[in-house]
Structures are given as C-alpha cells and as structure tokens.
Amino acid sequence: MRLKPRDTRFFDLLTGAAGNLVTGAGLLAELISVPQAERPRVAQLMHDTEHLGDAATQEIMMQLNTSFITPFDRQDIQALAAGIDDVLDDMDEAADLAVLYRIEDFPDGVATLVELLARAAALTAEAMPGLRKVSDLRAYWEEINELEDQADGVYRRLLAVLFNGEDQDGRDVRDPLTVLKTKEVVDRLESAADSFEHVADVIQTIAVKES
Amino acid sequence: MRLKPRDTRFFDLLTGAAGNLVTGAGLLAELISVPQAERPRVAQLMHDTEHLGDAATQEIMMQLNTSFITPFDRQDIQALAAGIDDVLDDMDEAADLAVLYRIEDFPDGVATLVELLARAAALTAEAMPGLRKVSDLRAYWEEINELEDQADGVYRRLLAVLFNGEDQDGRDVRDPLTVLKTKEVVDRLESAADSFEHVADVIQTIAVKES
Amino acid sequence: MRLKPRDTRFFDLLTGAAGNLVTGAGLLAELISVPQAERPRVAQLMHDTEHLGDAATQEIMMQLNTSFITPFDRQDIQALAAGIDDVLDDMDEAADLAVLYRIEDFPDGVATLVELLARAAALTAEAMPGLRKVSDLRAYWEEINELEDQADGVYRRLLAVLFNGEDQDGRDVRDPLTVLKTKEVVDRLESAADSFEHVADVIQTIAVKES
Numbered sequence: 256m257r258l259k260p261r262d263t264r265f266f267d268l269l270t271g272a273a274g275n276l277v278t279g280a281g282l283l284a285e286l287i288s289v290p291q292a293e294r295p296r297v298a299q300l301m302h303d304t305e306h307l308g309d310a311a312t313q314e315i316m317m318q319l320n321t322s323f324i325t326p327f328d329r330q331d332i333q334a335l336a337a338g339i340d341d342v343l344d345d346m347d348e349a350a351d352l353a354v355l356y357r358i359e360d361f362p363d364g365v366a367t368l369v370e371l372l373a374r375a376a377a378l379t380a381e382a383m384p385g386l387r388k389v390s391d392l393r394a395y396w397e398e399i400n401e402l403e404d405q406a407d408g409v410y411r412r413l414l415a416v417l418f419n420g421e422d423q424d425g426r427d428v429r430d431p432l433t434v435l436k437t438k439e440v441v442d443r444l445e446s447a448a449d450s451f452e453h454v455a456d457v458i459q460t461i462a463v464k465e466s
Numbered sequence: 467m468r469l470k471p472r473d474t475r476f477f478d479l480l481t482g483a484a485g486n487l488v489t490g491a492g493l494l495a496e497l498i499s500v501p502q503a504e505r506p507r508v509a510q511l512m513h514d515t516e517h518l519g520d521a522a523t524q525e526i527m528m529q530l531n532t533s534f535i536t537p538f539d540r541q542d543i544q545a546l547a548a549g550i551d552d553v554l555d556d557m558d559e560a561a562d563l564a565v566l567y568r569i570e571d572f573p574d575g576v577a578t579l580v581e582l583l584a585r586a587a588a589l590t591a592e593a594m595p596g597l598r599k600v601s602d603l604r605a606y607w608e609e610i611n612e613l614e615d616q617a618d619g620v621y622r623r624l625l626a627v628l629f630n631g632e633d634q635d636g637r638d639v640r641d642p643l644t645v646l647k648t649k650e651v652v653d654r655l656e657s658a659a660d661s662f663e664h665v666a667d668v669i670q671t672i673a674v675k676e677s
Numbered sequence: 678m679r680l681k682p683r684d685t686r687f688f689d690l691l692t693g694a695a696g697n698l699v700t701g702a703g704l705l706a707e708l709i710s711v712p713q714a715e716r717p718r719v720a721q722l723m724h725d726t727e728h729l730g731d732a733a734t735q736e737i738m739m740q741l742n743t744s745f746i747t748p749f750d751r752q753d754i755q756a757l758a759a760g761i762d763d764v765l766d767d768m769d770e771a772a773d774l775a776v777l778y779r780i781e782d783f784p785d786g787v788a789t790l791v792e793l794l795a796r797a798a799a800l801t802a803e804a805m806p807g808l809r810k811v812s813d814l815r816a817y818w819e820e821i822n823e824l825e826d827q828a829d830g831v832y833r834r835l836l837a838v839l840f841n842g843e844d845q846d847g848r849d850v851r852d853p854l855t856v857l858k859t860k861e862v863v864d865r866l867e868s869a870a871d872s873f874e875h876v877a878d879v880i881q882t883i884a885v886k887e888s
Contacts, residue, residue: 316881320888329885337878348833355837411559415566418647431642431853436840456548459527463540466531622770626777629858642853667759670738674751677742 264318265326270383272311272339277380278304279346280373283444286350287361287369298350305347312340326386327461338454339379342447346372349443356436364413368444371406375399375451382458389462396462399455406448413441475529476537481594483522483550488591489515490557491584494655497561498572498580509561516558523551537597538672549665550590553658557583560654567647575624579655582617586610586662593669600673610666617659624652686740687748692805694733694761699802700726701768702795705866708772709783709791720772727769734762748808749883760876761801764869768794771865778858786835790866793828797821797873804880811884821877828870835863 279301286297315336319329326332353361382395417437420429490512497508526547530540537543564572593606628648631640701723708719737758741751748754775783804817839856 316885319885330882333882333885351833352836355833356840411562411566414563414650418567418643429643431646432840432851432856434643434646435853435856439836460541460544463527463530463544622773622777625774625861629778629854640854642857645854645857671752671755674738674741674755 264322265315265332266384266386268311268315268318269332269335269339269386270380272308272315272336273376273380273383275304275308275311276339276342276346276376277373279308279343280369280376283346283350283369284366284373286353287365291357291359294350294354298354301347301350305343308340308343312336327389328464331457331461331464334457335454338450338457341450341453342376342379345443345447345450349440349447352436352440352443356439358433358436358440362413362417362437362441364409364416365441365444367409368406368413368441368448371402371409372444372447372451375402375448378402379451379454386458386461389458389465392458392462396455396459399451403448403452406445410441410445410448414438417441475533476526476543477595477597479522479526479529480543480546480550480597481591483519483526483547484587484591484594486515486519486522487550487553487557487587488584490519490554491580491587494557494561494580495577495584497564498576502568502570505561505565509565512558512561516554519551519554523547538600539675542668542672542675545668546665549661549668552661552664553587553590556654556658556661560651560658563647563654564651567650569644569647569651573624573628573648573652575620575627576652576655578620579617579624579652579659582613582620583655583658583662586613586659589613590662590665597669597672600669600676603669603673607666607670610662614659614663617656621652621656621659625649628652686744687737687754688806688808690733690737690740691754691757691761691808692802694730694737694758695798695802695805697726697730697733698761698764698768698798699795701730701765702791702798705768705772705791706788706795708775709787713779713781716772716776720776723769723772727765730762730765734758749811750886753879753883753886756879757876760872760879763872763875764798764801767865767869767872771862771869774858774865775862778861780855780858780862783862784835784839784859786831786838787863787866789831790828790835790863790870793824793831794866794869794873797824797870800824801873801876808880808883811880811887814880814884818877818881821873825870825874828867832863832867832870836860839863 282297282301282304286294286301289297315332319325319332378395378398382392385392385395417434418429493508493512493515497505497512500508526543530536530543589606589609593603596603596606628645629640704719704723704726708716708723711719737754741747741754800817800820804814807814807817839859840851842851
C-alpha cells in the first residue's frame with residue numbers, strides 16, 4: 256500500500272497533540288498544590304503548552320489541506336484536532352484565571368476534578384494510535400463518558416459546598432466574590448471534562464461511520 | 467419492502483426517547499410547586515428519568531452500529547439522539563442544583579419557563595413519529611423556534627428582576643449568593659430551551675437535505 | 678453557464694447578512710458611549726437589526742430549500758448563516774442586558790472588546806463576496822483567529838480588574854451584584870468574538886473541502 260505513509264501522518268500528529276493534554280493535566284495538578292507565589296510560573300508553562308497545542312493543530316490543518324488521501328472524513332479529523340485544542344484551551348484558561356483572580360485556596364473537589372482530567376488525558380493520548388483500528392476504541396470512549404459523569408458529580412457537589420458555606424475545614428467561604436471567582440476556575444475544569452467527551456464523541460462517530 | 471421494519475425502528479426509538487422529555491418537564495413543574503422538603507424525591511425521579519434517557523440514547527447508538535440501512539444520515543440520527551439527551555441533562559441538572567443549593571423560592575418567571583419547556587417537550591414528542599415525512603414538520607420546528615424566543619424573553623426579564631431587586635411580592639432578593647444560585651438553576655432551564663431548538667435544527671437540516 | 682445566477686444568490690444573501698454585523702458592532706459602540714437614558718433607544722435599534730438578521734437567515738434557509746444547485750455543501754451554507762445569526766444574537770443580548778441591568782459604567786476593557794468586534798465584523802462582511810474564491814480567504818480567517826485571541830486576553834484582564842477591585846479611576850467596583858451584572862454583558866461580547874471565529878472556522882472547513 257503506497258498510501259500508508261501519508262495515511263499514518265495524521266495518527267502521529269493527533270498522538271502528538273493529545274500528548275500535550277497529559278502535560279496540561281500534570282501542570283494543573285502542580286498549580287493547585289504549589290504556594291500561590293509559584294503559580295504564575297506554572298501558568299506560564301501551561302501557556303507554553305497551549306502554544307505547542309496551537310502549533311500542533313495548525314500542522315494538522317495544513318496536512319489536511321495538502322493531503323489527497325485522509326484516513327477518515329476530513330471534517331472528523333478537523334473536529335478531533337479542534338476538540339483536543341478545546342481541552343487545552345480550557346486548562347489554560349483555568350490556570351490563567353486562578354492566577355488573575357489570586358485565588359488563595361481551592362475547595363476540596365478541585366483536586367478530584369484535576370485527577371479525573373489527568374485520567375481522561377492519559378486515556379485520550381493512548382487512544383490516538385488506536386485510531387488505526389477505531390472499532391477497538393469502544394472501551395476508551397465508554398470510560399471517557401464515565402469519567403465525564405464522575406466529573407459532573409464532583410462539580411455539582413463542589414458548587415453546593417461553595418455556595419452553601421463551609422469548606423472542608425469548616426471555614427465559611429461564602430464571600431460572594433470569592434465564590435464567584437472560584438466558580439469561574441472550576442467551570443473551566445468542568446468544561447475541559449466536557450471537551451474530552453466531545454473528542455470521544457467524534458471518535459465514536461468515526462466508528463459508527465466505519466461500521 | 468423488506469427494509470421497512472429496520473427503518474421504522476429508529477422512529478420508534480426516537481419517539482421513546484422524546485417521551486422522556488415530557489416526563490422530565492412534568493417533574494420540573496412538580497419540583498417548583500412542592501414544598502422544599504419534597505424536592506429531593508422529585509429530583510430523584512428526574513434522575514431516574516435521565517437514566518432511562520441514557521439507556522434510550524445507548525440503544526439508538528447500538529442500532530446505528532448494527533444497521534446497514536438508516537432512514538437518514540447516521541450523523542443526523544446521532545445528533546437527534548444527542549440533542550434529546552442534552553435536553554434531559556439540562557432538566558436533570560436544574561432539578562439537582564435546585565436541591566443542592568437549597569433554593570427556597572423560585573422567582574415568578576421560572577414557572578413560565580417550565581411551562582414553555584413542557585410545551586416544547588410535547589411538540590418534540592409529537593414530531594418524532596412525523597420523521598417518516600420530515601417535510602411536514604415545518605410547523606413543529608417553527609413553533610419550537612418561537613417557544614425558544616419566548617423562553618429567552620422570560621429568561622432575560624427574570625434575570626433583570628433577580629439582579630435588580632424585588633421579587634413579585636416586593637421582597638428584596640438581592641442577597642448575592644441567593645441571586646447566583648437561583649441564576650444557576652434558571653440557566654439550566656434556558657439551556658433546555660436551547661437544546662430543544664437544537665433538536666428542531668437537526669430536523670430542519672434533515673428536511674433541507676431531503677428537499 | 679446557466680446555473681451562475683442561482684449560484685451567486687447565496688453569496689449576495691450571506692453578504693447582506695454579514696452587513697448587519699457591521700451595523701450591530703456600530704450600535705454596541707454607540708451604546709457604551711451614550712448616557713444611560715439613551716441606551717434603551719440604541720438597544721431598540723439593535724433589536725431591529727437583529728430582526729433584519731433573522732429575516733436574512735430565513736431567506737437563506739428558504740433559498741437552500743428551493744435550490745437544486747448550491748455553491749458549497751448545504752450544511753456549510755446553513756452553518757454560515759447560523760454563525761452570522763449567533764454573532765448578532767450575542768450583540769443583541771449584550772445590549773439588552775446592559776439596559777435591563779441598568780449598568781452605570783462599563784469597565785475600561787469593554788470599549789476595546791467592542792472595537793475588536795467592529796474589526797471582526799468588517800472583516801467578515803468583506804470576506805463574504807470572497808466566498809466565490811474561498812482559498813483566497815486565508816488571511817481573513819487567520820486575522821479573525823488573531824482578533825479572537827486578543828479579545829480573549831482583554832476579556833480575562835477585564836474580569837480580573839472587575840473581580841479584584843478598582844476600575845480605571847480607582848473606584849472600588851467590588852459590589853458583588855454590580856460585578857455579576859457587568860460580567861453578564863461582557864460575557865456576551867466575548868461570546869460574539871467566539872461566534873465570529875465559528876464563522877471563520879466554517880469558511881476554513883469549506884476551503885479544506887475544496888482543496
């Protein structure tokens with residue numbers, strides 16, 4: 256098959272792009288565990304990662320423009336690249352807002368949300384080489400959906416605690432602006448979980464088309 | 467026509483899925499009219515309905531994976547199932563947050579929003595068997611668009627009252643966290659109206675393709 | 678070529694629709710610069726413009742339903758019309774909420790956001806006749822992406838100032854409800870920038886398909 260090399264290029268590019276998600280999730284974990292003074296440095300690393308992600312997306316788009324043969328519908332490859340880009344944008348925005356808003360303490364559920372995102376990132380990065388045989392990826396998209404469901408539950412309980420009062424140490428956190436700012440950051444994390452699910456949905460769509 | 471039975475299966479599955487929206491809208495109406503202590507029970511029923519909805523979506527996806535012939539583009543059937551799922555997710559999230567946030571009183575417009583959603587749910591459920599002749603559904607998607615427009619107006623006025631002060635009984639409701647929590651619930655209702663419109667948009671798209 | 682006239686109709690309709698965005702951006706600039714008492718009048722003009730936009734979208738959809746030949750995939754034309762509609766909806770919602778919430782002063786970055794939207798509107802309107810040769814529009818979609826990026830930066834800094842305290846004149850603006858209401862309006866402006874990017878994305882998709 257002479258077409259194979261060109262074919263393979265997209266899997267490699269998407270695998271590379273998804274690798275940035277693992278880096279991003281790791282930086283989020285670091286961001287919420289380091290002292291506030293060190294966060295701008297971590298947010299800057301996240302920003303650099305997001306730029307790498309942008310470059311990866313651009314490369315995929317350019318490849319699409321210059322390839323006669325693509326392994327899937329062009330629109331689906333574009334949607335995969337865009338979905339990976341969305342996750343990284345959400346992560347970057349969460350880190351950026353955490354710094355801009357000078358948030359002091361993150362509520363308990365935030366660490367759990369970040370762990371779920373790290374798991375989703377690892378799964379997504381592992382799934383990309385598997386695009387060569389997309390029907391085998393059922394376990395991947397099912398687990399991503401399960402993770403998104405868990406993230407949603409954590410998110411709602413976290414908001415309830417945030418809005419109704421005390422944090423895990425019994426301190427009252429009901430200062431409205433602190434609540435608002437924290438919610439903005441947490442919303443971006445929840446949105447990242449959603450974006451992971453969108454990527455999984457595109458892959459499920461590809462599998463449906465190929466079935 | 468030997469293909470008819472399999473063909474028909476999708477209409478039946480989508481009709482079943484849309485039926486859950488009627489149940490969901492009814493539960494929302496109950497939720498906002500019962501005393502606060504009874505709301506967790508109603509929210510649990512909503513959650514059960516949402517699980518039924520998930521099962522219906524899964525069944526449609528499975529059917530897509532195993533059917534050689536589909537009445538419309540696979541992606542459009544998938545988008546319809548996903549859109550119906552989104553509506554039910556919004557309804558479930560609204561009910562869940564109303565309980566989690568222990569909201570005491572709902573502002574006036576909330577009952578109107580829920581009525582509009584009940585109307586949209588009935589229209590959508592009635593439209594599904596009509597997918598057999600999609601061009602006849604123009605009145606359906608036009609009315610859904612009209613309802614979404616009305617919901618949007620109710621939503622904005624509701625927010626204005628919520629943010630600027632008094633409720634219908636002249637009580638000041640401007641406690642910031644109460645405003646915020648109420649807005650979160652109302653946002654989900656407005657999002658449900660949007661999701662109904664997305665379902666109608668997919669059906670309009672199908673009609674465009676078939677024209 | 679007998680088909681040319683019908684073909685050309687879509688470019689004219691989309692050009693007309695995009696022209697409303699230039700009007701809308703101009704009205705936003707007026708809205709934030711006039712005294713509060715005059716804003717309802719400007720918001721009404723915006724509402725009229727939004728109605729013109731709805732009519733333009735409807736006309737494009739009708740044309741799609743009655744055309745045998747379309748210059749691009751029907752779905753892409755539909756997505757373009759919908760994307761232009763979304764921008765105008767965001768602009769209309771921003772103006773509406775600014776009036777409904779009786780916002781007194783807009784933070785500094787709002788004027789910058791509105792200028793970026795005006796630039797995006799001009800670019801989009803200029804790009805529409807260029808759909809005849811979509812591959813030449815690369816500079817357009819790249820600049821829209823750049824503008825969206827800038828708008829995002831302005832948006833985040835604006836929120837940081839809004840949430841953390843003083844406005845440009847050193848007045849404390851941290852009344853939670855004022856912060857919340859202002860954020861609602863600003864969110865719509867940021868969403869308009871996103872919607873411009875979605876239109877550019879559809880055009881990039883069309884270019885990918887034609888390449």
